[in-house]
Amino acid sequence: MTTTVAPLPSVRGSLKADAPLAPLVWFKAGGVAQWLFEPKDVEDLCDFLARLDPKVPVMALGLGSNLIVRDGGVPGVVVRLGKPFAKVEQVDATTLRCGAGASGILVSSTARDAAIAGLEFLRSIPGTVGGFVRMNGGAYGRETCDILVECDVVLRSGKRVTLALDALAYTYRHSMLPEGAVVVSAVFRGIPGDPAAIQAEMDRIAAAREESQPLRSKTGGSTFKNPAGHKAWALVDEAGCRGLQLGGAQVSEKHTNFLLNMGDATSADIEALGEEVRRRVKEKSGIELEWEIQRVGLLADHAAQENRVGVKK
Incomplete structure (x- = not known):
């Protein structure tokens, strides 16, 4: 994904190009970070961002538990805060x-x-x-x-x-x-x-x-926000989506507001399954579910076009 524009500032922490993000998120799916920055301390982060080209996007990453990283990867800099x-x-x-x-x-x-x-x-x-x-x-x-x-x-x-x-x-x-x-x-x-x-x-x-959640699965936590006066899981269940599969992704049978990577799901599978659940819930109840899981990065078929704008070290 690394291409042109301006060199990145030097850092005291770790700065890696084209860093795989799938191992860092709960779904274990998705593309790479154009740059992954793990600052040594707050001063390292402040100095880096102050000198980074303002056009370069920046995204913070925690445990990756409520996140879909799209298959085309994340342009710009992903900041991951470690032990410090x-x-x-x-x-x-x-x-x-x-x-x-x-x-x-x-x-x-x-x-x-x-x-x-x-x-x-x-x-x-x-x-x-x-x-x-x-x-x-x-x-x-x-x-x-x-x-x-x-x-x-x-x-x-x-x-x-x-x-x-x-x-x-x-x-x-x-x-x-x-x-x-x-x-x-x-x-x-x-x-x-x-x-x-x-x-x-x-x-x-x-x-x-x-007891209630599929904690030992590749999942992203609660998928949809609870609409006012409703529980998202109940609306999904009522729409007949318990166990629904698309590619390698499945709606959890244990808790229907959780999506699962059954082993080989792409992020596109997971997101498309979520959109199909939203469609069925809307059709059944008239309620439009909102994503709670954050979806970031580029769809795979858009990545090549977006790669024309980037940064290099």
């Missing part, structure tokens, strides 16, 4: 500062050890803090907007800013985070709690998730 961004520190009796690369399990476990309640729901979300902040991630009746105090973000310009909760203008699974911005940390606040009770709630959530 995965620290969780206690600020006060009820507050944690969490790196954007920290998992929900790490955050909720740290909160438990600090006797901070209210963050247990993060245990059930298969993602990182950066994704929670961007998408107002939530589960079991709680959302990121219920616990976020503020977040630190590196803008596309390379400037690091702190955004308060109100600046993100959260709605259901959506924020107004600026285009190309990368979340680097967030401050979450809970309430005083008993570690044993917190652990019990985390165990309850983990058991419920294990």
Whole structure:
């Protein structure tokens, strides 16, 4: 995918061309990143973005759990935050500062050890803090907007800013985070709690998730947003889509709001299956399901054309 325009800035972290993304996402399908950047620290990220040609698109990647990477790959730079961004520190009796690369399990476990309640729901979300902040991630009746105090973000310009909760203008699974911005940390606040009770709630959530979701499959998590007054899985089921297959992709028989890669699915298979489910639900109930899973990159048949515009090291 690597072609022309301007050299990329030097980095202290890792910068790879034509990096396969399928191994980094839960569906285990999709194309390459034109460039994959894993910064050494926040300063490395700020410096890189400040010197990067403004025309080059930038996308942040977490655990890849709620993502379809299209088969034609992702133009520009994909930023993946690794261990330097995965620290969780206690600020006060009820507050944690969490790196954007920290998992929900790490955050909720740290909160438990600090006797901070209210963050247990993060245990059930298969993602990182950066994704929670961007998408107002939530589960079991709680959302990121219920616990976020503020977040630190590196803008596309390379400037690091702190955004308060109100600046993100959260709605259901959506924020107004600026285009190309990368979340680097967030401050979450809970309430005083008993570690044993917190652990019990985390165990309850983990058991419920294990029972109802296809956790050991190649999946992308919840596929569609719940329409007002409805559950997406019920609408999919009522439309006769349980177990529906297209190519190597299938609607889960265990939880119908999950799509599965049965082994050899392309991202085109998965996305087309999702669109067929949307069509059938619309036909059956009149309700138009909205994608919750993010779909990024180029369709395979568009990739060659798009390759005419790119960057080189």
